[in-house]
Amino acid sequence: MNLVTQFAYLVSALLFVVGLKQLSSPATARKGNVMASAAMLLAIVVTLVEQDVLTWTWIVTGIIIGSLIGATAARMVKMTSMPEMVGIFNGFGGGASALVAGAEFVRLQPFGVLPLGQGSTIMLGMLIGGVTFSGSVVAFGKLAGWITGNPVTNKFLQAVTALIFVGLLGVGTYIAVQDPSMVLFLVFIAAALILGILLVNAIGGADMPVAISLLNSYSGLAASAAGFILGNMILIIAGALVGAAGLILTNLMCKAMNRSLANVMFGGFGTEGATAASIGAGDKTARSVDAEGAAMILAYCQSVVVVPGYGLAVAQAQHDLKKLCDLLEERGVDVKFAVHPVAGRMPGHMNVLLAEADVPYNQLYDLEEINDQFKDTDVALIVGANDVVNPDARKPDSVIAGMPILDVDYARNVIIMKRSLSPGFAGIDNPLFYMDKTMMFFGSAKPSMQDLVREVREM
């Protein structure tokens, strides 16, 4: 490998790191993304120059096909479908790395026992890449609603999963150091793919944000493994950066749900549309309010904090919400948005959906930033959120005990826009609904929001 290429890779690595650094502020983030793409382009160009490719047919064909598919997907995808898109893209990244490992195996295999370094990293790359690929396809299927969002797991499947994992380690080691048999290698690939399916299928649809964060991390590690195989530094560095990013996001998501990673992966939680047969409102009564009443309260108060949940995005009501907020601001009301980390279907998803509705980002507040401010807030307006505002999380004996919540019950008034009193994903009752300061504004998010806009406008 020549010196110029190595130097260009170093520049590329620097650009990747600086580009990611720029992502820490919305003002510079777009530039950061451009920097990272430039880093990628540089790495691609120097690689092609160095390899003195004889015939360009396959390489150019591959790049053109891939780029067309990628560009079309990027242009067409709806912002609500970002989790699916990232989910399946993780799979492509992991799959590409696995194929690199496979190709190296096929190339080196005829020469007998593999060199130790290559042998072990080929097997590792194949394992991580294979799991990432099939796992991502399952994650995509769950997010897109093509397969059941319920966790598919039991004692037997867990034992099978563990057995396959141990078997993979054993067979992988054997192939790497003893006998690079093609048959065994194919068995290894099949087992890695099955492992990915079993692992992700065991995770509930509601926990998919954690799963795609983790698969994101794996896709980076798979690229790093490919770098170890080829002794290529830029692959190792870029892969490690992605590995770190995915791991950080995975941790943040687990914390926001107050669950351990092991619990998310093997606990079988996150059943979608949890049934709440055992929950009755009992003798508690909830106070309801109509559009006119809610509009009155909102229009004549001084400060509103909006808490959007995923129900808002499902109903496509974020644009009407934006209209409402504009009207309120014209009347001199201070409007802020409080976004819980798990408000959307992937980390930061709700922020993107609100940005799409032209809500400026300096109006969006994180949990830590906003929680102190609820006590000075006139109205907390909750749209399509439930568990993330359940004050029971503060009680040690609750199912969701310890989950970080938005302290909306400290606001002077609470208006909840919701279809019914039914519970959220956690399947538990929410005492917030029955508080004296709470008003329930029943109805579907979109028409209700439109009614609200009309009422405020007429005021």
Add this chain to the structure above:
Amino acid sequence: MESMPIMLVALYVFVLATLAGKEVITKVPPTLHTPLMSGANAISGIALIGALIVSAEAEMAREPVVVILGLVSIIFASINVVGGFLVTDRMLEMFKKK
């Protein structure tokens, strides 16, 4: 001093890059976590470099299986790179200040 074996150098690079990544990415605010993930996603398409190297080698070795594996790998990775960076840009474009 004897030069270190390549695998050991690679391990140093991997560990240090992971730490650098952790430092930089921890500072990304929750508002930008989705673009961060799709941007990181695009970067994991770096596997394209590996796919190109493997494909170029395959041509010289005239090994048809490797050529096909390389081609599919190039397609996968290109989807990842091009789609990832473009969709990230599309999202970031929407983030505006008042």
